Amino acid sequence: MELVATRNKGAEDVLPSESYIWQNTERLMADTAKTYGFREIRFPTFEKTELFIRSVGETTDVVQKEMWTVKGRESTYTLRPEGTAGAIRAVLQNGLLNEAMPQKIYYQISAFRHENVQKGRLWEFHQFGAEMVGSAAPAADAQIIQMAGDILNKLGISTELHINSIGCKQCRTKYYEALRAYFAPDKEKLCETCQSRFEKNPMRLLDCKSEICKGIAANAPIITDYLCDECAEHFAKVKALLESLGIEYTVDPRIVRGLDYYTRTVFEFISRDIGAQATVCGGGRYDGLIEEMGGPSTPALGFAMGMERLILAMKAKENGSSDSVCDLYIVAADSDSTGGKALEATVRTASAARAKGKWAEYDLCGRGFKAQMKYANKIGAKYLVVIGESELESGTVRVKNMATGEESETALDAVADVIG
RNA sequence: GUGAUCGUCGUCUAAUGGCAGGACAUCAGAUUGUGGCUCUGAUAGCGAGAGUUCGAUUCUCUCCGGUCACCCCA
Numbered sequence: 001m002e003l004v005a006t007r008n009k010g011a012e013d014v015l016p017s018e019s020y021i022w023q024n025t026e027r028l029m030a031d032t033a034k035t036y037g038f039r040e041i042r043f044p045t046f047e048k049t050e051l052f053i054r055s056v057g058e059t060t061d062v063v064q065k066e067m068w069t070v071k072g073r074e075s076t077y078t079l080r081p082e083g084t085a086g087a088i089r090a091v092l093q094n095g096l097l098n099e100a101m102p103q104k105i106y107y108q109i110s111a112f113r114h115e116n117v118q119k120g121r122l123w124e125f126h127q128f129g130a131e132m133v134g135s136a137a138p139a140a141d142a143q144i145i146q147m148a149g150d151i152l153n154k155l156g157i158s159t160e161l162h163i164n165s166i167g168c169k170q171c172r173t174k175y176y177e178a179l180r181a182y183f184a185p186d187k188e189k190l191c192e193t194c195q196s197r198f199e200k201n202p203m204r205l206l207d208c209k210s211e212i213c214k215g216i217a218a219n220a221p222i223i224t225d226y227l228c229d230e231c232a233e234h235f236a237k238v239k240a241l242l243e244s245l246g247i248e249y250t251v252d253p254r255i256v257r258g259l260d261y262y263t264r265t266v267f268e269f270i271s272r273d274i275g276a277q278a279t280v281c282g283g284g285r286y287d288g289l290i291e292e293m294g295g296p297s298t299p300a301l302g303f304a305m306g307m308e309r310l311i312l313a314m315k316a317k318e319n320g321s322s323d324s325v326c327d328l329y330i331v332a333a334d335s336d337s338t339g340g341k342a343l344e345a346t347v348r349t350a351s352a353a354r355a356k357g358k359w360a361e362y363d364l365c366g367r368g369f370k371a372q373m374k375y376a377n378k379i380g381a382k383y384l385v386v387i388g389e390s391e392l393e394s395g396t397v398r399v400k401n402m403a404t405g406e407e408s409e410t411a412l413d414a415v416a417d418v419i420g
Numbered sequence: 421g422u423g424a425u426c427g428u429c430g431u432c433u434a435a436u437g438g439c440a441g442g443a444c445a446u447c448a449g450a451u452u453g454u455g456g457c458u459c460u461g462a463u464a465g466c467g468a469g470a471g472u473u474c475g476a477u478u479c480u481c482u483c484c485g486g487u488c489a490c491c492c493c494a
Contacts, residue, residue, distance in 0.1 A: 009485075061492050065421080082494080111494080116421080118488060127494060193491085207492095259493090268494095275488080282494060306494030333453060370451060377455040388453065402455070 010115075010123025012308070020323040021311055026108055029128045029151050029305075033106045036147045038130050041105040043090040046070075049078040055085040055293055057260025059200045066113040068123075079112035082259070083129040083304055084286070085293075091133055092295045101134030108307075120277030120309045131302035133290070138237035140301060141265045141285060145238075146245055148281050148303050152269055157313040159269040159280055162252040163242075165235035166203070167227045168263050169288065175226040176202050186216045203256045222253045231264055238265055257282065261289040265301065273316035274309055281305040327358040328419050329376035333369060333388030342387045345412065349387065353416040377402065383419045387412070 007013060014022055030040065049069055056063050068079040080086050087107055090096075096103050110126050117123065130147065132140055145161070152159050167175065179202040183190070187198060190205070194213050197204040206217050227235065242249055249267075257266045266284030274280070283303025290298040332346035343362075350360035361381065363372050376384050384400045391397045391412060398407040399418050410418045 006485085066492080113493075115492070116490090117486090118490095121493075125494070129494090257493090276490085277493075279494060304494055309494060331454080335452090368451095369453060370455085371448085373453095373455040375455090381455095384454080386453065390453090398454095400454075405455090407454090 008123070010117045012122060012124075017323070021314070022307070025155065025307070025310065025314070026128070028154055029108070030106070032151050032154060033130060033147065036104065036143065038104040038106040038132075038147075041087055041090060041107050043086045043107070044080075045110070046077045046079050047086050047089065049076045051085050051089055051293075052078055052081060055088070055261055055289055056082065060260055062113060062259065066115055068112045068114055080109070081113045082111055083107055083109050083127055084131060084259075084261070084289070084302055087129065087131050087302075088133070088290060088293060088295075088300070091131075092290065092293065097134070097296065097298060102140065103133040104130070105133075106130040118277065119275040120306070120312060122308060126307035127304045128307060129302060129304040131300060133300040134298055135301075136287065136299035138234055138241060140299075141234075141238040142241035142245065144283065144301055144303060145242060145249075145267055146247060148267075148269060148283065148305070149247055151305070152281065152310075155310060155314055156317055157271060157280065157310060158273070158317070159271050159313075161247065161249040161267060161269055162255055163239075163249050163265065163267040164223070164252055164255040165227060165231060165238075165264050166223055166256065166262060166266055166284075167231045171223070171227045171231050172203075175221070175223050178221045178226060179203070179205065182220050183216065189216065206254050207256050224251070224253055234264055257284055261286040261292070263287045267303070271309070271313045271316075274312040277309060279306070280309045280313060324359065326361050326376075326379050326381040327383060328353050328360045328415070329372075329379070329381035329384045330360065330362045331369060331372045331376070331384065331386040331388075332362055333386055335389055338389050338392060341392055342389070345387050345392060349385070349412065349415050352413070353419065356416045356420070358416060358419060385415055 033039075049067070052067060053063055058064075062081050067081055070077050070079075087105060091103060091105070107129050108126070109129070110124050112124050114123060115121060128151075130144065132144055145163070149159075149161065166172065180198065183198060183202065183205055187195065190198065190213055194205050203223070205213065206220060224232075224235070239249070239251075252268075255266050255268055262284045264285040264287065267282070268279050269281040270278045271280045272278065281303055283301070285299070285301035287299040290296070290300055328350070330346045330349055332343040334340055334342040346362045350362055353360035361376075361379070363375070367375060373384070381402055384402055385397045387397060395412050396409055397412050397415060399410050399415060400407045408418070
């Protein structure tokens with residue numbers, strides 16, 4: 001077999017045997033989000049490239065080396081590398097800021113980043129994301145984190161919550177100065193990437209995995225020591241609320257989100273079960289983004305969960321919910337004397353079962369009687385009915401429970417009720 | 421962008437510088453009115469290309485793909 005083309009690297013097929021896991025997960029997320037007042041928003045897979053450059057940040061890896069960009073006839077377009085930019089664009093463009101605040105929205109999307117593929121990291125991946133627009137209150141931060149944690153718990157995934165505050169623009173300016181002052185004497189010893197980070201985004205210096213840089217960074221100043229009074233108070237209130245909700249967390253001063261738009265609270269939920277790409281959910285507050293995108297100054301925050309990583313973590317815990325199976329298989333046993341009447345009765349009976357929401361099957365491959373029995377067994381049908389000459393005459397059939405082998409007699413037109 | 425590692429039927433897995441074998445799965449039959457067990461048969465594979473060789477699935481190189489990791493992120 002030589003296919004004309006095969007699946008692209010970094011993309012995945014979800015087969016019928018697995019798709020129920022996705023469906024159940026997506027449904028659980030949507031249902032949970034609804035209980036917090038979040039409603040779904042849908043927006044295009046592609047946007048103008050400037051949108052992402054402006055919102056995600058010009059210096060970020062995502063923008064600099066990971067975007068799938070296409071030059072169209074009228075403009076240059078990019079497949080969304082994340083959800084926030086498009087979601088907020090849709091909120092602004094459609095005047096949702098004029099509705100009652102806060103606006104709470106969620107989305108289930110695929111997103112695209114051109115990175116080297118590995119476990120938990122794909123070119124096309126899927127996210128569940130939620131955004132809350134219009135609240136600056138610490139209670140909003142707490143609720144967003146609570147909802148993310150709620151979903152993860154319901155999925156049966158064990159995670160650790162790490163939080164940090166990276167302050168506002170003012171705190172960060174002060175902090176950058178302190179960082180540069182700290183690193184300046186050793187600047188020459190830093191790795192190449194860190195040397196360029198020194199000017200552009202010194203917070204990333206803390207994130208480097210190189211042993212030398214780690215050593216130099218060991219006693220670097222910590223952002224939380226440089227927060228302005230307001231940011232410090234905000235962070236303290238968020239932490240207090242989390243505690244009162246009984247949500248465990250670790251303050252991790254090294255969490256530095258890779259997207260430029262974050263301010264104040266940032267957080268990650270980490271799973272230990274899925275390899276190196278352990279962040280299963282990441283998010284935070286982005287009070288400056290909406291203004292940056294040309295809207296009115298409006299506070300907002302949100303998170304995104306990586307669906308593939310969640311499903312890896314669920315599989316690691318072996319707690320997938322179960323798939324549905326065939327409820328009823330009908331064997332149409334036509335002979336010369338029935339002249340096709342058995343098949344007609346079979347089709348009608350199957351339709352009646354489907355009208356009751358049952359999964360009903362009959363032969364579509366020209367199989368013989370025996371082969372149909374084997375097939376019904378193979379697909380795990382719960383009940384089996386044979387319709388042939390004698391059944392047509394009497395108007396009754398025997399409904400066989402395939403698991404126990406027991407049979408019971410029923411009127412032909414009552415089959416759909418019996419198999420409940 | 422970098423590094424490591426692996427590519428044999430749909431899946432799992434053998435052997436081999438000289439006819440690529442098995443298991444599971446699939447299909448058919450044994451068994452034209454009741455499945456699962458058993459038996460028989462069929463379908464189906466060396467990722468691609470160059471090189472070495474009388475001969476390459478095996479050795480060498482290149483590419484492609486998978487996996488894992490760095491980086492980055494969900």
